[in-house]
Amino acid sequence: MPRFPGTSHTNATLSATVFSRFAQRLKDLRGVTTYPLHVGDTWREPLEAARAEAQRTAETPHLHTYSPVQGEPALVAAAVRKVKARTGVDLDPADVQVTVGATGGLSVVCQALLDPGDEVLLPAPFWPLIRGIIASRGAVPVQVPLMDRLAAGRDAVDVEAALEAAVTARTVAIYVNSPHNPTGVVLDDAAAAAIARVAARHDLWVLCDEVYEDLFHGAAAPTPLWTRPDLRPRAIVVHSLSKAYGLAGARVGYAHGPAEAMAAIRAVHTFQAYGTAKPMQLGAARALDDGAAWLAETRAAYRDAAAATAAAFGAPAPAGGTFLFADVRDLVGGDDATPLLLALLERGVILTPGGACGDAYGGFVRVCYTSVHPGELASALAIVREVVADLRAGGPTA
Ligand SMILES: Cc1ncc(COP(=O)(O)O)c(C=O)c1O
Incomplete structure (x- = not known):
């Protein structure tokens, strides 16, 4: 049936403005310093050797030709070393696929x-x-309210029962992200075991999104879920250089999992992207191999930023990641955080409406505490404290 000028029905629900419900309001702000705490990015420049300008044709002839579909051998090798250092697991390099960030990685994984x-x-x-x-992909994301309850830590949360209740005959996979965007939760062993039991009971794939694996705020690195023997055979794992190495613009990530699935993923990747930028893959390899000190500094800075942000919102400090997910229902008197979002926006502080993170979260706001320099974050948080105090005192501030 002809479609012109229409577009795909499958993709009709997608919007390029997922973060920018208030974009016009923002454009209208004149002469106000803005604090973009709605986008998950960093103020830090990456390790010098990993930067775009550090990659040179003189040192790498054919720097601008295609990379192999699997990815640059130097990056695949660095990814295997990194996974070994982080988890003790020896990956077969053949089962690693370089991807266009974790976004491109999850996209080909879902496609495959x-x-x-x-x-x-x-x-x-x-x-x-x-x-x-x-x-x-034409598949159905089934929202299971869970992570905010784990973050609040008030009541015992039955992870297994919550997931189990959402399983149907059509369920194929569980997506798991820990440390978590947006709540900052690091899933503990009990939650991981519950996920593993549900996955085994219903023969599900488990999509492990590890993009924040190195951004934990406690003393010890959390154990990634996929390394559990009861999850590993069914886990497809996606990593990224965007978060822990400050290379979001490089668009480099990597995935690994069982050999047969990875072969299917590589086949899809061939047709979807073929590869990602070769100079940035080489930079990414340098970040993975030589970025430990850079990462340690980053982790310390983010930990302080997390604590300061949580204090400003009167919320518990997140355990990892780069976000705080604040429950502001008491403050705004209901399930719509718009009064707070608008009051902050008028003063230049941009947050993500919680509703972007799930249908049940209109009364929440998401704050990225790593996107601006700590000095600017302090100014933004001073505004947050004033606006919150005004709302508490009963007066709308904008
Ligand atoms: C949980 C999670 N997964 C994946 C991504 C995408 O990362 P990348 O920049 O590698 O595409 C993000 C980015 O914000 C994220 O928060």
Whole structure:
């Protein structure tokens, strides 16, 4: 049936403005210093050797030709070394696939594992793009409110029962992200075991999003879920250089998992992206091999920023990641955080509406505490404290 000038029905629910409900208001602000705490990025420049300008044709002839579909051998080798150092696990290099960031990685993973109509359990709230990645495959993201309850830590949360109740005959996978965007939760062993039991009971794939694996705020590095013997055979793992190495613009990530699935993922990757920028893959390899000190400084800076941000919102400090997910229902008197979002926006502080992270979260706001320099963050948090105090005192501030 002709479609012109229409576009794909499968992708009709996707929007390029996932973060910018208030974009016009923002454009209208004149002469106000803005603090973009809505985008998950960093103020830090990456390790020098990893930067775009550090890659040179003189040192790497054919720097601008295609890379192999699997990725640059130097990056694949560095990824294997990194995984070994972080987890003790020896990967077969053949089972590693370099991807266009974790976004491109999850997209090819969904393309390779899912068929239209399949369901994926999505513990909510969640990273806003994952819903669209699943939907763009024609699959159904099934929201399971869970992560905010784990973050609040008030009542015992039955992770197994929550997931189990959402399983249907069409469920194919569970998406798991820890440390978590947006709540900052690091899943503990009990939660991991519950996920593993549900996955085993219903023969599900487990999509492990490890983009924040190195950004934990406690003393010890958390054990990645996928390294559990009861999860590993069914885990497809996606990593990124964007977060721990400050290379979001490089668009480099890598995935690994069981050999047969990785062969299917590589096949899809061939047709979807073929590869990602070779100079940036080489920079990424340098970051993985030589970035430990840079990462340690970053982790310390982010930990302080997390604590300061939580204090300003009167919320518990996140355990990892780069976000705080603040429950502001008491402050705004209901499930719509718009009064707070607008009051902050008028004064230049931009946050993500919680609703972008799940249908049940209109009364929450997401704050990225790593996107601006600590000095600017302090100014933004001073504004937050004033606006929160005004709202508490009963007067709308804008
Ligand atoms: C949980 C999560 N997964 C994946 C990504 C995407 O990372 P990348 O920049 O590697 O595409 C992000 C980015 O914000 C994220 O928060």
